[in-house]
Amino acid sequence: MVNLIYKHRLVHFDFKGAIPRISFLEKIIPLISSWGATGVLIEYEDSLPYSGNLTQLQSPYAFTVKQINQIQSICKENNLEVIPLVQTFGHLEFVLKHDEFRNLREMDLYPNALCPFHPDALELVLSLIDSVMALHSNANYLHIGADEVWHLGKCHKCQSEMAGRGWESSDLFLQWVSKIALILKKKYPMITLIMWDDMMRNCPETKLKGMFDVYSKVFDRIWAASSFKGSTGSTQFIPPVQHHIDNHLTWITTLKEHQSKFKEICGIALTGWQRYDHYAVLCELFPVAIPCLGLCLRVLKSESFLMSDHEEISQQLGFHGLINVFPFPRPQILEQEMSFPGHELYIAVQMWSNFVYKYQIICNSEG
Numbered sequence: 001m002v003n004l005i006y007k008h009r010l011v012h013f014d015f016k017g018a019i020p021r022i023s024f025l026e027k028i029i030p031l032i033s034s035w036g037a038t039g040v041l042i043e044y045e046d047s048l049p050y051s052g053n054l055t056q057l058q059s060p061y062a063f064t065v066k067q068i069n070q071i072q073s074i075c076k077e078n079n080l081e082v083i084p085l086v087q088t089f090g091h092l093e094f095v096l097k098h099d100e101f102r103n104l105r106e107m108d109l110y111p112n113a114l115c116p117f118h119p120d121a122l123e124l125v126l127s128l129i130d131s132v133m134a135l136h137s138n139a140n141y142l143h144i145g146a147d148e149v150w151h152l153g154k155c156h157k158c159q160s161e162m163a164g165r166g167w168e169s170s171d172l173f174l175q176w177v178s179k180i181a182l183i184l185k186k187k188y189p190m191i192t193l194i195m196w197d198d199m200m201r202n203c204p205e206t207k208l209k210g211m212f213d214v215y216s217k218v219f220d221r222i223w224a225a226s227s228f229k230g231s232t233g234s235t236q237f238i239p240p241v242q243h244h245i246d247n248h249l250t251w252i253t254t255l256k257e258h259q260s261k262f263k264e265i266c267g268i269a270l271t272g273w274q275r276y277d278h279y280a281v282l283c284e285l286f287p288v289a290i291p292c293l294g295l296c297l298r299v300l301k302s303e304s305f306l307m308s309d310h311e312e313i314s315q316q317l318g319f320h321g322l323i324n325v326f327p328f329p330r331p332q333i334l335e336q337e338m339s340f341p342g343h344e345l346y347i348a349v350q351m352w353s354n355f356v357y358k359y360q361i362i363c364n365s366e367g
């Protein structure tokens with residue numbers, strides 16, 4: 001089979017709900033670069049230092065301007081492209097939960113999605129983007145999110161506007177995203193825009209093959225998004241490593257099969273979700289998923305999963321044996337002497353998982 005040709009392997013840094021210290025990033029960024037990452041896709045949400053009427057959006061633990069610059073300097077020193085991600089439609093809970101922005105919700109009860117027909121919606125989204133771009137003046141790419149817009153075209157205003165124009169909800173989605181994209185293209189002409197595709201899939205049962213046939217007719221360049229954590233359960237706390245390795249091997253095979261249909265495959269983003277939404281608990285914590293991330297990046301680089309790769313990444317992280325790729329079922333005997341950044345948390349969560357299993361056995365036993 002032909003070789004897979006693409007430029008980027010991006011690691012998704014999802015800072016929502018667990019903002020890392022710069023001292024941790026200083027250790028982890030060189031590590032992912034050594035594993036073959038070429039960039040980071042950073043989802044800041046409330047971890048940015050906002051100003052003006054957006055000041056209230058920032059978390060008490062938000063980065064300072066100096067720290068945002070430090071993150072970019074560390075990435076540059078390690079030859080990593082920095083791609084900021086700004087949500088522009090759904091997943092805007094961190095904005096719409098505030099009383100001042102509540103009237104921009106699509107449905108008053110739910111803070112997820114913005115109403116695209118609200119007269120202040122465009123100004124809000126552009127302010128969010130400007131805030132991020134002001135701190136990333138050297139960015140070549142901007143990701144505009146747009147995934148999981150759960151409440152689309154539900155309000156009276158949207159319903160009547162859609163009826164008047166003969167639109168379905170998919171038209172409403174595409175019109176809003178196109179509007180944002182056109183404005184950004186004028187305002188930031190050097191920036192290449194990226195977005196998630198899930199709202200453009202016609203039906204959930206669409207198979208990967210069918211999807212590529214459709215996309216290749218509309219888009220000439222695509223990105224793929226895999227996952228190294230945060231995608232197998234909202235309360236999962238240890239990533240099922242072999243599952244993620246298999247997922248990457250499948251992506252490689254699929255992209256090889258379909259790459260001739262596209263002008264270019266730009267790259268693969270390894271997503272690492274922190275939690276399923278703004279109000280959900282954190283799922284797998286980043287340090288707990290570092291061994292999984294190392295193996296997945298190695299799989300992408302070698303386009304296979306060899307014992308030598310498994311051994312090398314395990315040794316690099318200070319494991320005496322091999323990284324455990326089958327963490328379930330529990331309990332399991334634990335290795336406790338690795339040395340990678342955040343390994344203390346990795347060990348603690350492994351112990352916790354054993355404890356939970358034993359507790360459930362006791363609770364379910366009779367007598």
Ligand SMILES: [Zn+2]
Pocket residue numbers: 106114115116117118153154155156157158159
């Ligand atoms: Zn609406």
